[in-house]
Amino acid sequence: MSKRKVILTIAPTGGMAHKSQNPHLPTQPQEIADDTVRCWNAGASVVAIHARRPDDGATCNPDIYRDINTRIRARSDIVINNSTGGGVHGDMVHPLAGDRWEILWEERLKGMEAGAEMCTLDATTLNLSFEGKEILMDTSLARGRELAAGMRARGIKPEWEVFSPTHILQDTSTLIGEGLDDAPHFVNLVMNVHRNFQNAMPYSPRFLQMMVDTLPKHSIFCVSGIGPSQLEANVASLLLGGHARVGLEDNLYFRQGELATNVQLTERIVRIIREMDMEPATPAEAREMMGLPRVGAVRPAFAL
Numbered sequence: 001m002s003k004r005k006v007i008l009t010i011a012p013t014g015g016m017a018h019k020s021q022n023p024h025l026p027t028q029p030q031e032i033a034d035d036t037v038r039c040w041n042a043g044a045s046v047v048a049i050h051a052r053r054p055d056d057g058a059t060c061n062p063d064i065y066r067d068i069n070t071r072i073r074a075r076s077d078i079v080i081n082n083s084t085g086g087g088v089h090g091d092m093v094h095p096l097a098g099d100r101w102e103i104l105w106e107e108r109l110k111g112m113e114a115g116a117e118m119c120t121l122d123a124t125t126l127n128l129s130f131e132g133k134e135i136l137m138d139t140s141l142a143r144g145r146e147l148a149a150g151m152r153a154r155g156i157k158p159e160w161e162v163f164s165p166t167h168i169l170q171d172t173s174t175l176i177g178e179g180l181d182d183a184p185h186f187v188n189l190v191m192n193v194h195r196n197f198q199n200a201m202p203y204s205p206r207f208l209q210m211m212v213d214t215l216p217k218h219s220i221f222c223v224s225g226i227g228p229s230q231l232e233a234n235v236a237s238l239l240l241g242g243h244a245r246v247g248l249e250d251n252l253y254f255r256q257g258e259l260a261t262n263v264q265l266t267e268r269i270v271r272i273i274r275e276m277d278m279e280p281a282t283p284a285e286a287r288e289m290m291g292l293p294r295v296g297a298v299r300p301a302f303a304l
Helices: 029-042 063-074 103-110 141-155 165-177 203-214 227-239 260-276 282-291
Strands: 007-008 045-047 078-082 094-095 100-103 116-123 125-128 133-137 157-162 185-190 219-225 245-247 253-254
Touching: 007 029, 007 260, 029 045, 029 063, 045 063, 063 078, 063 103, 063 253, 078 282, 100 103, 103 116, 103 141, 116 141, 116 203, 141 157, 141 165, 157 165, 165 185, 165 203, 185 203, 185 227, 203 227, 219 245, 219 260, 227 245, 227 260, 245 260, 253 260
Parallel strands: 007 045, 007 245, 045 078, 078 116, 100 133, 116 157, 157 185, 185 219
Antiparallel strands: 094 100, 125 133
């Protein structure tokens, strides 16, 4: 009997943390590409990329995304997933009245323009609290529909990023029901960010089971366990038939008091996957499992 294949996503950067919090955080195109290739060599099949400006501020600038993507594709066949969430600083935010901020919608749309095979699709409306700011991420159903339709027109597979059961049962299920994503649907269950994201779910095995139970038919899933929940949430995901995601975007520490690197986090979850008698999927296997490439997609060229 062949071993079950696990899609392993590495999320090296994110749009929140700073190098001052962990000097191993890659923020510039060559740093991100180097870390991605190391993690690909260690067993990662997908990379979830957030772009940063030269001053490390978050951005969805397609030129920066394209630079990162090109550097990665020159050295690996890993599946590339560019964010349309962006981040909580840099180009991504602007002030509103009353000491509040908003993540800019027009900046988020730019995340689709750099030729990635996948893009994150946050069909969610959230209030975030970071660095003394309250930041609104406003994704109405109409905006979610615009993102999903834009991805479909470009041949991009969405990674549905959800933070609570309502995000699955309302926006995600509605847009999938409208035919804006072909099965299988790839869903990232983000858990344990509830201290900073209003209405997000804390992590527990019971809450994860509830989230999995609400998924649309023909879905496959991974779990972003934020902070100290990363390891436990990934093990629980594997036990429930799901996939794995690690990286400094979600967790800056290897263990309490010890800062991590992306490669350390990748190597540890690969060891666990194999101890559980499973095997990390190659990028080619991951593409087959997720239904990639989409019709109309720009097929990536690899120079390996």
